[in-house]
Structures are given as C-alpha cells and as structure tokens.
Amino acid sequence: MLTTKDIIRDPDPMLRKKVAEIKEIDKETVDQLKEMREYLVNSQNEETAEKYGLRPGVGLAAPQIGLDKRMLAVYIEDGEGDIDHDFMLINPKVKSHSVTETYLPGGEGCLSVDEDIAGLVHRYQRIKVNAVDIEGNPVEIKAKGMLAVVLQHELDHLDGIMFYDRIDEDMPMEPKIGARPVE
C-alpha cells in the first residue's frame, strides 16, 4: 500500500513535469492507479490513517508518486462516510468550463507541500472533463463545487502546476470580482 513516504515533496522536479499521455492501459498502470485510489480511501479512514500516519487526501495525481503518467484518482466522502465522488481517470482533459470562478475560502493544501501556504486559489466553478476509465471506456464528468476544485487541483499536477502558482502575490486573500466561494 502507498504511504506518506511514497508521496514526492516540493521542490522535486517531478512535480514540475508535464506528464506523458498513457498509450496503453496495461496491468501495471491499472494497479498503480488502484494504489493511488487506495491511498485516498485509507487516508480518510481514521483508524488506518492513524495507524500508518497517512495525511488525508481527496485527490492524488500520478506525478506525486513519481509516475510520468497522465492519470489521477479522486475519492471524496461526505461527512457521514458515504462516498460522494470516486474516480480513477486516465488521460483526463478539460473539454469546457464556466467563465465564473470559485475558490475554497480557506485556501488549498497539497500532499506534496509540507508547509501551509495561505491564499485563495481561483478555479473554474464548473468544468466538463473527458477521460478514459481503467477498462478503457470513455468517461465524461460534469463537475461543480468541491469536485470541480479537486479535479482542477489534480489536473494541474499533470501539467506541473502547483496550487500556490495560482495565488495572487499582491492580494492573496482577495476574491476576484465575480468569483464565488465553494458552497
């Protein structure tokens, strides 16, 4: 199983790489993507997270575990432990997005960044993402709210972009005109 030590930390150059499209969905790739999802599931289980010292995460991109592969996992539970969103995406691409932007009022963190970096990270409020699932079937996701934020955070990782790249240096805590906080 993946644990926190397997997660690459800033300023490792791997986190600045635009990772490669996956040409063939072979067993190794599927197993690696399942391991990434398993980390997220484990990290949100209080007992397991405590036992293995896992930092909780709702998303994980392949370069964060050193893989030059265009794939990511998202696993978001609601407060009662029911699964809200559970995706393993191969070659994901944003097909369209809203003009309106959103942001998490408390800012963002990252499993690959140990220190807290304050500041609002503006993202598109709604996005449509096309990808392929582990069976090779096409997937289309229309996301808004928290799922849209998490997907864009992970998609950025595939292009070597870190959340703090998107914090305005001059007015880090200032919402942009027309931007809405994530409900």
Ligand SMILES: O=C(O)C[C@@H](Cc1ccccc1)[C@H](O)SCc1ccccc1
């Ligand atoms: O580093 C990662 O990619 C995983 C991040 C993703 C993320 C952070 C902030 C906002 C959206 C996505 C981890 O999930 S950070 C920990 C976390 C846990 C629960 C909710 C939000 C962030």
Ligand code: NI
């Ligand atoms: Ni991150």
